[in-house]
Amino acid sequence: MIKVLVAEDSPTIRAFLVSILETQPDMRVVGAVSSGEEAVTAVQDLKPDVVTMDIHMPGMDGFTATRRIMETLPVPIVIVSGMMTDQVAATFRAVEAGALAFVRRPAGIGHADHDREVADLVMTVRLMSEVRVVRRWRRPPPLGSTPRTGAVTGDPAGGRSRPRxxxxxxxxxxxxxxxxxxxxxxxxxxxxxxxxxxxxxxxxxxxxxxxxxxxxxxxxxxxxxxxxxxxxxxxxxxxxxxxxxxxxxxxxxxxxxxxxxxxxxxxxxxxxxxxxxxxxxxxxxxxxxxxxxxxxxxxxxxxxxxxxxxxxxxxxxxxxxxxxxxxxxxxxxxxxxxxxxxxxxxxx
Structure with missing residues (x-):
């Protein structure tokens, strides 16, 4: 059973997301919170397998909450975003902070895209629950540093023609x-x-x-x-x-x-x-x-x-x-x- 924490400040959307996830036979919503502060605390208390995170919440926003969670008790985080310009921009900031994936918030029942977007959300939560380690990379070194060449097969030069x-x-x-x-x-x-x-x-x-x-x-x-x-x-x-x-x-x-x-x-x-x-x-x-x-x-x-x-x-x-x-x-x-x-x- 995949334990999911839902972080969303809108009561209507929060209930909508909970209903989607609770209808999945392999998922259980262990908590539903309305702020970033509550999300950080709930991760520590409830130990979910996946967090669905809203971006715009009162007080601590989704970007800051994602960063705090990844610094304290890393867990796979899926950003569930609306399509307003500022929400899209903030989504990628959350990716920088450690969120694994992001999906479009599903349209309401009766909308032409509802079923497809619900399927995307459910599939993403299910797949991210299997990712146990969130990896972060150092910033690139100065240009000119020598990379290792973990060659698997092929010539040492890694190609025989100058690339175009x-x-x-x-x-x-x-x-x-x-x-x-x-x-x-x-x-x-x-x-x-x-x-x-x-x-x-x-x-x-x-x-x-x-x-x-x-x-x-x-x-x-x-x-x-x-x-x-x-x-x-x-x-x-x-x-x-x-x-x-x-x-x-x-x-x-x-x-x-x-x-x-x-x-x-x-x-x-x-x-x-x-x-x-x-x-x-x-x-x-x-x-x-x-x-x-x-x-x-x-x-x-x-x-x-x-x-x-x-x-x-x-x-x-x-x-x-x-x-x-x-x-x-x-x-x-x-x-x-x-x-x-x-x-x-x-x-x-």
């Missing part, structure tokens, strides 16, 4: 890993970076803004038929696959979801493999499942440099772990080391 672009795939645990990587890259980084991050609909613009705050690179949500430029990061938009053509022009697709996912990392990795082969750096970060794993292995077989996030730094090691098991990673590194490796590759 970087393709990154990530899911659960990916936002902090991606922020760490991008913040370590210089403004004159000479390659475009294409990113598929599994993220709840409505959050991608806020995600791009959050990454811009800590990166010297230009971060934007990808638009169809846009030419890619060095030092620019292109995030897959909501509900569209991200690809590229031989001329380096973004190509978005409404093709069917892959393994239930759109955008899918698999689609991005196939696209860059088809167009650029060995001239790609493929990076697979923390995430559940196997999206992109086989395609990373295919890139590796073509001679591309492929990097998988290591288990110690991954919130969930599913996607990179499967790729490693397939022999598809030239290097197995943590996010700080991945940033340094990318700098090293383009320098020489």
């Amino acid at each position: 672009l970087v393709a990154i795939g990530a899911s659960t645990g990916g936002p902090m890993a991606l922020q760490t990587i991008l913040s370590s890259l210089p403004a004159d980084f000479p390659l475009p970076i294409l990113v598929v991050q599994h993220i709840a609909n409505g959050f991608v613009e806020g995600f791009a803004e959050w990454l811009r705050l800590s990166s010297a690179l230009e971060v934007q949500v990808a638009r169809d038929f846009t030419g890619t430029m060095p030092g620019h990061v292109y995030l897959a938009p909501d509900d569209r696959h991200l690809g590229i053509d031989r001329n380096g022009v973004i190509r978005l697709s409404d093709a069917a979801p892959e393994s239930g996912l759109r955008p899918a990392v698999s689609h991005l990795f196939r696209s860059v493999a088809d167009q650029f082969g060995a001239e790609v750096v493929g990076v697979l970060l923390s995430g559940m499942g196997a999206d992109g794993s086989a395609e990373l292995a295919h890139l590796h077989a073509l001679g591309a440099t492929t990097i998988a996030q290591d288990k110690a730094s991954s919130v969930v090691h599913g996607m990179p772990g499967v790729a490693i098991d397939m022999g598809g990673a030239s290097h197995v590194l943590n996010p700080t080391e991945i940033g340094a490796k990318l700098v090293g590759l383009v320098r020489g």
Whole structure:
């Protein structure tokens, strides 16, 4: 039985969330509180397996409560956020403080999105209950430091061609890993970076803004038929696959979801493999499942440099772990080391 603590200041929404979670046969709501202070105390007293956290609460807000909980008695925290601009921005601050995941607050009964958003909430709480250790990473070291090269297979140089672009795939645990990587890259980084991050609909613009705050690179949500430029990061938009053509022009697709996912990392990795082969750096970060794993292995077989996030730094090691098991990673590194490796590759 998964023990859940609900922190939400609105009595109506709090009761709504409790009713959703209590109807699950494997979940029990052990507490429902209305402030950040109460959430911190309840975590210590009730020892929940997961906390669902509101952002805006009186007194101590969700961001501060998340930080306090992670400093005192770490527990998986899922931010349940509305879609107002300030709530989206605060959601990513909570991720920095240690929250594992975030979902859109489910729409009310009768709304067209109600069932899907309820399913997202329930699935996220269920999956996060299995994550027992919340991992935090140090800030990136000065550029030029030498990363370790945990090579699994492939040539020591980690690739046989000078790269023309970087393709990154990530899911659960990916936002902090991606922020760490991008913040370590210089403004004159000479390659475009294409990113598929599994993220709840409505959050991608806020995600791009959050990454811009800590990166010297230009971060934007990808638009169809846009030419890619060095030092620019292109995030897959909501509900569209991200690809590229031989001329380096973004190509978005409404093709069917892959393994239930759109955008899918698999689609991005196939696209860059088809167009650029060995001239790609493929990076697979923390995430559940196997999206992109086989395609990373295919890139590796073509001679591309492929990097998988290591288990110690991954919130969930599913996607990179499967790729490693397939022999598809030239290097197995943590996010700080991945940033340094990318700098090293383009320098020489």
